[in-house]
Amino acid sequence: MAKLHFIDEDITLEIQVGQNILEIALDNSFDLDHACGGVCACSTCHVKVREGFDLFPEAEEEEEDQLDNARDVDLTSRLACQCVLQEDTDQVIEIEVPFWNVNLVQEGPDAAHEAH
Numbered sequence: 308m309a310k311l312h313f314i315d316e317d318i319t320l321e322i323q324v325g326q327n328i329l330e331i332a333l334d335n336s337f338d339l340d341h342a343c344g345g346v347c348a349c350s351t352c353h354v355k356v357r358e359g360f361d362l363f364p365e366a367e368e369e370e371e372d373q374l375d376n377a378r379d380v381d382l383t384s385r386l387a388c389q390c391v392l393q394e395d396t397d398q399v400i401e402i403e404v405p406f407w408n409v410n411l412v413q414e415g416p417d418a419a420h421e422a423h
């Protein structure tokens with residue numbers, strides 16, 4: 308069974324084929340932001356998949372559009388709720404949660420202005 312390792316928090320969780328990163332985090336009381344509830348309508352569940360990137364399907368246009376709203380995006384950036392494990396593997400998937408995670412739903416647009 309594959310494992311998810313959240314690098315900065317040093318937490319390792321098991322993930323099965325068909326499960327996504329967000330649901331694994333929440334099922335294990337790992338508090339990953341998820342303002343839209345996992346329906347690809349925000350960017351708050353932005354994570355960086357440092358190892359095991361190819362174990363997930365390619366991002367669709369809708370996800371890419373949401374990632375355009377996230378800060379600190381790079382080539383390993385994904386939305387955790389859209390990362391559904393595709394294959395059974397013993398690999399450890401390394402996940403980084405970006406420090407600057409925009410959450411306009413929780414903080415409101417005024418908070419975003421104050422941050423500038």
Ligand code: FES
Binds near residue numbers: 329343348
């Ligand atoms: S929780 Fe909103 S896009 Fe993942």
